[in-house]
Amino acid sequence: MLEVRSISKGFAGVPAVNDISFEVSENEYITLLGSSGSGKSVLLRIIAGLLEPDAGEIILRGEDISKRACHERRIGFVQQKYALFPHLNVFDNIAFGLRHRNNDRITDESLITRKVSEMIELVGLVGQEQKMTGQISGGQKQRVSLARTLVTSPEICLLDEPLGALDANLRERMTIELQNIRKELGISFIHVTGNEFEALAMGQKMLVMSEGHIVQQGEPQTLYTMPQDLTTAKSMHSFNIFSGDMMADHLKSGLKGKAPSAKISRASHCAVRMDKIDIAKPTAKASGLEATFLTSEFLGNKVIYFFKTNDDRICEVEDHMSLSEPKHLNPNNAYLLSWDAADMLLYDENKQLIS
C-alpha cells in the first residue's frame, strides 16, 4: 500500500538518507531499527511530509504523494516526545484532528464524542478525558498521542521511537498494547526505534538502517539468527565481532572441531553469538581462545561475563539461567572460550555474509 522509492535527503551536502526503497503491505507492522544518526527519523519525517526529499518518490495506494503537503497526506505521525497540545485537555487533544482537519472535518459534536470515546476506551484512558496533559503520566501521554492520531483513521501510522521516553516496565506493557491496538484497527504501522529488542519483538517485518542506508530487511527471526550484513549483526547487540589481523588466529583457537578454512580465508570479519560460547578453565587438554575474565553482570534471567582477549578486545558471553547455573569465575584469571563452527558467521570485506 505504501511504497518508498529511492528516497534521498542530505543536509548541507551530507547525505542523511541515501537511496532508500521499501514497501509496506496492508495491515502490517514494520519496525525500523537504527542507532542515532542512522537517518531513521529523517526517513520518517520525509514520509510524513515534514521534510522534503532531495530525490525519490513516495507512493500511497498507487498515488505519488511526494509533493503533497503534510496535512494532505493522511499519514499519521506519533512523535517521540508526545507533542500533546498543552492548552487542551485529553478529550480535546484526541478530538483535535476530527474537528480541525481540512478534509472530512466533522462538525457534529455527538459524532466526535462517540469516536473519541471509542478511541479512549481502546487505548485505556477512560476517566482521564477532562485532565490537562500536564496532569497525566508519561504512559498516558503516549496513549493520548497515539489515540489522537488513530482516531483520524490515517492510511498508515508512523511512530518515532514511541516508547523511547517511557521507563522499562511501561515500555514492555506498551509493546503488547501497541500490537493489540494495531490489530484491532487494521492500520499499518512503521515503528522507528533504536532498541533491538523492541524491533525484534514488535515487527512482522524489520528494516535495519545504518548511515542512511537500509542494510537489511526481512523477518525479525531471520535477521537475528542470520544477519546478512555485519551492520545488522552489530545492531543486534548479541554478537561478538572479530575483525582485522588477529581474526583468523582467534577463530582457529576458538573453534571446536574442524575449521572451514576455505571460508575463513575469504573472511574479513566474524560474528559469534554471545549465548553460543562455552567457557572452560585452561587445562592441558582443553583448547580455545585465551581470554582474561574481567567481571560479570547478573540480569536476573541471564548473566553476562566480560572477557578481554590478548589483543585487548572485549568479548561478552551470555548464559541463560534456564540452561545453566551461574558460573563462579575469578577476575583476572585466564579462561578458554570456544564455539561451534555452526554458530559462527563469516563476513567478507564488504561486510556481507559468506554462505
Place this chain on the structure above:
Amino acid sequence: MDKVASLKWFLGIFTALFVLFLYGPFIVMGILSFQQGPEGGPQFPIIEWSTYWYQHVFGIAPPSRVAPLPIGEALFRSLSLAFATMVVSTVMGVLTAQAFRSQFRGSGVVFYSVILGMIVPGVLLGLGMALLANQLGIDRNWWSTAFVLHVVYTYPFAFLVMLAIFNRFDTSVEEASLSLGVSPARTFRKVTFPIIFPGVLSAMLFAFTLSYDEFPRTLFTGGSDVTMPLAIYGTFAVEIHPNLFAFGVLTTLFSFALLAIYGILLTVSTRRQRAKASGLQEDIS
C-alpha cells in the same frame, strides 16, 4: 556563616535604599499632590492636607487663577494612539518573529533594519520624519505621521519579545497538528497562537506603554493637536502647580491598573497552561 549573614544584611539594606531612591520622585509627587490649594505651591512644607488639586484635575474645584490642565482631549489622543500602535506593532511583531523561525536569505539585514527603529535616537527620527513630511507636502498629525513613528519605535520591541517566545517554542506540536490533517493557517490559530498568547500579551503591554508616554518623536511629528506627554510638558514649561502632581498620581494608578489587567489576563491564560506546560517539558528531560 557570620560573614554570609552580614553580607545578606548589607545587600538587603542596599537594595532597599536603591528601591527607595528609584521611587523617591513618585513618593514626593504623591505627597505634594495633597498640598492645600489653590495657594499652596509645588514644594514643602505641606501647608494643609487636601484633595483640592484632584478636584482641580477633574474640573470640580471652584474657579481660581490656576488654569485647568488641557488634558481631556490629549488623554483621548494618547490612549487611541497607544491602542492603535499596540495593535499594529504586535501584529507585525508576531508575524515577523514567525518569519524568523525559519532561516531565509537576508535575514540578518531584515533583523537589523527592524531593530534600527528602537536604536536611532527619537529626536533625530522625529526631525527626519518632519522634514520628509514637509518635502512630500503631508500634514503632520498625531494619527498619521506620529502614528507611523510610534509603530517604527515599538514594533522592534514587540518583535524581540515574540522572538524570545518563539525561541522556546516546541515545534513538534505544530507538526503534530499538520500530520493530523490540519492546514498550516488553522494550525497557527488553534495551536501556535494559544500557546504563545502570554508572550503576545507582553508584546502588547510593551507597545502600549512605550507609545503612551512617547515624547521626542511625537514632538516633531504630532502637529498642533498634542498628545498627553506634550500637553503636560506644555503646562509646566510655564508654571508648575500641584495639579500636575495629582494628575501624575492618577496616571501612575492608571498604569498600575493596566499592569493588573495584564497580570490577570496572564494568570487566566497560564493557569490552564501551567499543568500543561509541564506536560510538554517535564517528562522528556
